[in-house]
Amino acid sequence: MAAVGSRGTVTEAQGFNPDKDTEALRNAMKGAGTDEAAIISILPHRTIAQRQQIVEAYKRAVGKNLSDDLISELTGNFEKVVIGLLMTAPVYDAYELRNAIKGAGTDEACLIEILASRSNAEIKALSAAYSKEYERNLEDDVCGDTSGMFKRVLVSLLTAGRDESNTVDEALAKQDAKEIYEAGEARWGTDEVKFLTVLCVRNRSHLLKVFEEYKRISGRDIEDSIKREMSGCLEETFLAIVRCIKSKPAFFAERLYKSMKGLGTTDSILIRVMVSRAEVDMQDIKAEFLKMYGKTLHSFIKGDTSGDYRKILLVLCGGEK
Incomplete structure (x- = not known):
């Protein structure tokens, strides 16, 4: 239900x-x-x-x-x-993660999308489903397929240890913002661990205050600094975390847009987002999509897919409502 x-x-x-x-x-x-x-x-x-x-x-x-x-x-x-x-939400997440890891190569974007956007309870549920369905440990599999700081950030997210209260410690928010600034923009090289400690652990309300303070201190949006200081999968992971903290519907609207714009369609992303969010926040995603791109999600799906596949996605989209 x-x-x-x-x-x-x-x-x-x-x-x-x-x-x-x-x-x-x-x-x-x-x-x-x-x-x-x-x-x-x-x-x-x-x-x-x-x-x-x-x-x-x-x-x-x-x-x-x-x-x-x-x-x-x-x-x-x-x-x-x-x-x-036909799958429950945790089983579907586990299925997508398993497909992202097994075989030659790794679908890092799938790992980032799922682990950066799920709540503590959802991560615990998908980890349990992964163990039950595949008789494997998800953390072990992630560690076996990734490396360096990217691996450490994913492992941190997999612990499902984020504070989920709404408490904002003003003094700590200022300190967090200052420490992130000093770990990145204010020095030669980047101390990625400080970003991990703050972005993977603090609650949403507190982080929104940290982002506000960061802009005041540095004169930049936290996303701009991440782009300047990091690269590759680590950059994409921290950006995904920040965007999900700011607005999950906007994060998923961007995922859907990028899956359909340009030449060809990245069907795996389109399917995963439509199936996993249809019962959660698709109304909000549709509203963000229209606000961000000036076109309805319905019109994008209609123009970028075909046949019975399109029909089922349009139902999940809620039609033109």
Whole structure:
């Protein structure tokens, strides 16, 4: 069930009947070909909790996993988004992180996006899901695939130890801002550990005050200093943390925009953000997208995707509402 006061686009379907949905999904996969329209009419219109009931009802009625049957019937991006919808939020995060780590190369952007944007509770839940699903330790896998200060920042985020109170210590905020300034702009070289200690540990309200103080001291926005002082994955991680502290919806709006602008579409990012945020804050992301880029998210998706894949993303986007 979506949280009370949720700003998501996917809400509980009224008159929900998991057995009826199961029957419709079975019929959609019977015989030659697949009725994608039937799948679109059901899965993206149900909440995560309702989809879990469908998964259980399907296994009870058919004796098979719904995801296995859908994988055998579907292909490409449509398959990816549908399978993502069948997972709980922690399992989906764990699945995306596992895909980012396994095999040749690492999708650092995926690691950064997920770990910089999730709450303590969400990080604990996705770590537990990772252990259960893959019988592996997420921290060990992250450490095995990353190095240096980038690794240390990700490990810090994985401890899920951020202060989540709203307490602002004015004196400490001034001290934090001064120490970050002295660790970066005010010296030759950069003491990245000081950035880590402040950005990965302090609460949001306190950090907003730190950013304000930092600008007063240095004359620069903290993001500008990070860009001047760092590079590569470390720069991207600290920027993601700062942007999520300032506004998670704006952070995700930028992720969506960059996934669709220019030549081609980075479908993996587009799918991950649409699936993971549809029930959380998609309304706010849409509002930020319009404010930041002067166009609706709906129009971008419509212009950059096609076919059944586009149809399911537009449902998650909440249409033109």
